[in-house]
Amino acid sequence: MNSRPLMTVRIAAAxxxxxxxxxxxxxxxxPVTGGxxxxxxxxxxxxxxGGDWLLLRSDGVLELDLRITLETDDHALIHxxxxxxxxGPPDAIAALGRGEIVDPASYYFRTVPRFExxxxxxxxxxxxxxxxxxxxxxxxAVHRIDEIL
Amino acid sequence: MTSRxxxxxxVVVPxxxxxxxxxxxxxxxxPITSGxxxxxxxxxxxxxxGADWTLLRPDGVLELDLRLTLESDDGALIYxxxxxxxxGPPEVLAALARGESVDxxxxxFRTAPRFExxxxxxxxxxxxxxxxxxxxxxxxxxxxxxxxx
Numbered sequence: 246m247n248s249r250p251l252m253t254v255r256i257a258a259a260x261x262x263x264x265x266x267x268x269x270x271x272x273x274x275x276p277v278t279g280g281x282x283x284x285x286x287x288x289x290x291x292x293x294x295g296g297d298w299l300l301l302r303s304d305g306v307l308e309l310d311l312r313i314t315l316e317t318d319d320h321a322l323i324h325x326x327x328x329x330x331x332x333g334p335p336d337a338i339a340a341l342g343r344g345e346i347v348d349p350a351s352y353y354f355r356t357v358p359r360f361e362x363x364x365x366x367x368x369x370x371x372x373x374x375x376x377x378x379x380x381x382x383x384x385x386a387v388h389r390i391d392e393i394l
Numbered sequence: 395m396t397s398r399x400x401x402x403x404x405v406v407v408p409x410x411x412x413x414x415x416x417x418x419x420x421x422x423x424x425p426i427t428s429g430x431x432x433x434x435x436x437x438x439x440x441x442x443x444g445a446d447w448t449l450l451r452p453d454g455v456l457e458l459d460l461r462l463t464l465e466s467d468d469g470a471l472i473y474x475x476x477x478x479x480x481x482g483p484p485e486v487l488a489a490l491a492r493g494e495s496v497d498x499x500x501x502x503f504r505t506a507p508r509f510e511x512x513x514x515x516x517x518x519x520x521x522x523x524x525x526x527x528x529x530x531x532x533x534x535x536x537x538x539x540x541x542x543x
Contacts (some may be wrong), residue, residue, distance in 0.1 A: 246397050246540050248523060255472050290456050306521050328508075331523055355523035356507040359477075372481055374504040376395060376525060391395050393504050393525055394451055 248391035251375055252284030254325075256291055256313065258385040271301040277313050287367060289317035305338075307331040309356060309379075321364045323365075327388075328379060329356030336391065344383035354379035358390050397540035400524055402431030405440055405462070407534040410448075419457075420450040430536065431464055436516060438466040444448035456480040459503060470513030476526065478505025493532040507539055 257279045264272040275298075278386055280291030295313030302308060309329040332338070333352025351390045353370040355376040360370035410424040424447075429440030444462035451457060458478040465471055481487075482501025489496050505526045509519035526539040 246527065248395055284488070304517070304520060330523060332519060353521070357523060357525075358479075368453070372454060372479060374479055374525065375504060376506075376523065378395065 246393040248376070249394060250284060250325055251373075251390045251392040252282045254280065254282040254285060254291065254377075254390065255382075256297075256311075256385040256388070258297075261368075267300075269300055270303060272303070274298040275299060275385075277311075277385075279282045280313075282315055284390075286369075287323075289315055292316055292322075305332055311356070311358075317367065319366075321362060321367050323367060323370060324361040325358055327356040327358040329354070329377065329379065331355075331379065331381070341381045345358040346383075347381070349378070349380040354381065356388060356390075358388070396543045397525065398543060399433060400522075400539045400541040401436060403429065403431040403440070403464075403526075403537040403539060405429035405444075405534045405537075407446070416449075418449055419452060422448045422450070424448060426534070428463060429462075433539075435518075436466050436472075438464055438468075441465050441471075450496070452483065454481055454484075460505070460507075466513070466516065470511060470516055472513070472516060472519060473510040474507055475503040476507035478503070478526070480504075480528065480530070481482070490530050495532070496530070497513045498527070498529040503530060503531075503535070507537075 256277055259278045275296055278293050285358040292314045297309055297311040300308045310326045313325050315325055325386040331354040337347050337352045345376040358375045358377050362370045372392045375390050377390040380387045405426045406428045407424045407426055410422050417487045423445055426444040427442050441463045447459040449457045460476045462474045464474055480503040507524045507526055511519055523542045524539050526537040528535040529536045
């Protein structure tokens with residue numbers, strides 16, 4: 246499969262909202278306060294107001310469900326969503342939970358981002374399938390997103 | 395980003411249900427009557443009852459929304475869903491619509507499958523992100539599905 250880098254997005258998060266055990270698993274909501282993105286064809290910032298709706302399943306896999314708005318440096322707004330999975334060895338996941346830096350190669354954090362844009366310059370985003378490799382940070386996350394060619 | 399082959403999935407699609415113009419675009423529902431899948435770790439058949447709920451958007455992109463049940467050769471049931479996009483030059487899409495054989499590199503047909511199963515030998519499917527590249531044959535698509543590592 247061929248791919249090429251689309252962008253790296255850094256997401257800054259506010260303190261987590263921990264709902265606890267809901268019917269499908271353990272629900273945690275991550276409010277997104279900001280961030281930035283950069284790639285060969287676009288760059289800018291992450292606007293506040295989005296979030297990631299996390300669900301920790303009974304099999305230990307964390308499901309992610311993100312919605313954020315990006316604003317390019319030329320003031321175009323882009324709607325970004327993704328669904329993803331994160332899992333790994335218990336000690337790696339526990340270290341992430343404590344806010345420690347963990348080598349991303351030691352856990353599996355993969356997402357499938359989708360985009361919506363109305364401006365001609367960024368309309369290509371409406372037509373691509375992408376995959377992200379995620380890295381949990383103490384204050385949010387970083388996602389390296391590739392366009393699937 | 396690295397990946398490895400998960401399976402090749404081939405489905406049989408009889409003439410679809412053409413609903414026409416609905417609020418979001420042109421809706422065509424393609425029921426799937428049968429098929430087969432084969433990969434290094436699993437193989438079997440596609441059970442009837444699935445379908446692809448397609449939507450042709452005003453920008454010419456076809457959104458794909460597939461739900462299928464697979465049955466492995468050892469009797470396990472696997473639920474597969476996938477969202478995807480298909481688009482290409484008008485003359486290429488017209489040739490596909492006429493049922494002609496078209497080199498898949500001439501159009502973009504990419505999907506992101508997800509899986510659910512209770513069978514322990516296939517539980518790895520519950521934990522992976524996958525991407526597929528489609529080849530739209532006249533009798534139905536062939537998906538080459540890769541696991542994102």
